[in-house]
Amino acid sequence: MSIIEIKTYQSEIKTAADLCYHCGDSCSNSDIHISNKVFCCSGCKTVYEILEANDLCNYYNLDENPGIALKDTPIKNKFAYLDDQEIKKKIIDFHDNGISRVNFFIPSMHCSSCVWLLENLYRLNKGVIESRVDFLKKELALKFDESQTSLRTLVELLTSIGYEPQINMQSIDARGKKQSNKDLYLKIGVAGFCFANIMLFSFPEYLSLGKGIGKEFEKFFGYLNIIVALPVLLYSSADYFRSALQGWKQKMVNMDVPISIGIITLFLRSLYDILAGAGPGFMDSFTGLVFLLLVGKIFEKKTYDSLSFERDYKSYFPISVTRKEKNSEQVISIEKLKVGDRIIIRNGELIPADAIMINGEAYIDYSFVTGESAPVKKESGEMIYAGGKQIGGLIELDVIKDVSQSYLTRLWNDDAFSKEHQGKITTLANTISRYFTIVVISIALISAIYWFCIEPSLALNALTAVLIIACPCALALSTPFTLGNTMRIFGKNQFYLKNTAVIESLAKVNVVVFDKTGTITRGGKSEVTFESLDVNQNELSQDEISYVLSLSRQSMHPISR
Incomplete structure (x- = not known):
């Protein structure tokens, strides 16, 4: 050798x-x-x-070195809040006869070894009945027996092996959001089902090529179409009617007003044709229109949810805090935190509400609030704002404002961060629809009056034709599809935007300024080079490298990580 x-x-x-x-x-x-x-x-x-x-x-x-580093991972009492029945009810998806089901988001899941280990959790805890992994979504579905284990025990087990679930205020609130998505899916399902069946009932009319299928059959299928179309009118279309009515009450004509007029007109015209025997009606077009409008809405929702970068303070805060009682400590949910409570904040924990420093030595990292990563030293009696992270030992604080009234909450509720902020395209669409509706109704009335004077039998056709054809469906569908597809393309290229209003603003941007050197780099691909003032030294010695590594381990800077 x-x-x-x-x-x-x-x-x-x-x-x-x-x-x-x-x-x-x-x-x-x-x-x-x-x-x-x-x-x-x-x-x-x-x-x-x-x-x-x-x-x-x-x-x-x-896999080679599949595990996750567990340096300084505190476990003791960290998840004590999971013993709270109110919190458990919000987290657990299903419970019956002592058997519970829960879904966790596991950010550290990254390889086949992770999947294998998580699906073998039953060997680590006998209370686990079943565990299934969705690797793409990084989700773990657990089914467990509460007589043999608890939610807290399972979360502590996952954390101990390096797979801490992401549990925060926003993840709990998201349970309610799933319900609203289910309602939208149900409306799409109803509209799609009715649309397909009405087309099926209309096949005799389609195949007759205008020659007629007999009055009895025509009436029978027409009445069936009316019955099947009613759920679409009363349930699937309800959101458009509700939005139009709210806009009308506020003396504002939004885009849902002409859409609602078009939907109602199309239904009423079809109802008249069928009941009066004037024709087969347009129930297939009516249900198909509502179905496609709802598909556009769910596409927009899915795109925004999948690229979900619109976070608020709830995604940053934990869901519990340690409150100091007379002779004990109690872990409570943040929702129960009140003004006057004395709380204990340990190293690495976040301050959930504006408070006054009482005991201890505080070095507060306000990087989430201000962008500055250098810790700020605070002494007894000084104000500490919500959103800061304690870097150091244990400190005691007296809460002086509710979580909802803290500086961080007010900052996120500012107009610049408002989730309800509408983009210019959406606002433009609503502005156009305001005048569009007035013009369309005027043209429809003028057409009806004109034809009533010349040929009364065509007056109704003229009125309904204008209202139906002028329904701004293209405008309603184009906005979510355009913005949603743009968000998808940006997200695919790892460029994440807070909301769609940013997309519209980008068209006017001609200068981009990057602040915070290093924070826009990728920690995993960062390269640190050494340049010495000494011309005789081209590289660091092994001892010097170890010193640099030792310092960087204590830093939270992205490149250090």
Whole structure:
């Protein structure tokens, strides 16, 4: 073996020995090991011991260093709030006869080993009946027996092996949002079902090629079409009618007004034709129109949800905080936090409400609120605003404002961050529809009056034709499809926008200024180069590199991570 080969072999051995067996992080200075396996921290060692004790070490054979580093992962009492029955009810999806189902979002899921381990949770906890993983969505569906385990125990288990679920105020509130999406899906389902069946009932009319199918059959299928179309009018179209009515009450004509007029006119004209025996009506067109309008709406919703970058303070805050009682500490949900409560904030925890510093030494990281990453020192008696993160030891604070009244909440509720902010395209569409509606109704009335004077039998046709054909469906469909597709293209290229109003603003942008050096870079692909003032030194020594690594481990800067 040559000298070069020996050195290469020794280098490979050293490199392998310097890497954590669980997560692959560097651990050249670590003395934590089991047999010939080295670990960067006690957390990784604990996970290995858990897997080994349960005969799950095949986890390491599926991928190279599949684990997640667990340095400084606090577990004790962190999830005590999950014992609160009110919070449990909000998190658990289904409960019956002691069996519960829950879905968790697992951000750290990244490879086939993760999937394998999470689907074998029943071997780590006998209370787990079933666990299923949706890798693309990074979701874990658990079915467990509450007589053998608890929600808190499962979350602590997941956290202990490196798969902490994302549980915050927004994830709990999202349960209500799912219900609203279900309602929209149901409306689409009803409209689609009715549309398909009305087309089926209209086949005799389609195939007769205008020759007629007999009065009895025509009436029979016409009445069937009316019955089937009623759910579309009364249920699937209800949101458009409600929006138009609200706009009308506020003396504002939005885009839903002409759409509602078109929908009602189309239905009433079809109803008249069928009942009067004047024709087969247009119930297929009516149900198809509502179905396509709702499809456009769900496309818009799905696009925004999938690229969901519109976060508020709820996505940043945890759902619990430690409140100090007379002789004890109690973990409560943030919703129960009141003015005057004394709370305990530990290292790395967030301050949920504006408060006064009482005890301890505070170094507050306000990067989420102000963008400045340098910690701010605070002393007893000083004001500390919500959204700051404590960097250091334990501190005690007295709450002086409710969570909903804190500075951070008011900042997010500012017009610049408002979720209800409408883009210029949407506003333009509503502005156009205001005049559009007036013009359309005027043309319809003029046409009806004109034909009533010349040929009365055509007056109704003229009135309804204008109102139906002029329905701004193209405008209603084009806005969500255009903005939604633009958001999708941006998202595919990892360019995320807060809302669609930004898309419209981009058309006028000709200068882009980037602030905060380094924060727009990707931590995983960042390269740090060394330039020395000493012309004789081209690179750092091993000791100097270890000093830099030691410092960077204590930094929260994206490049350091």
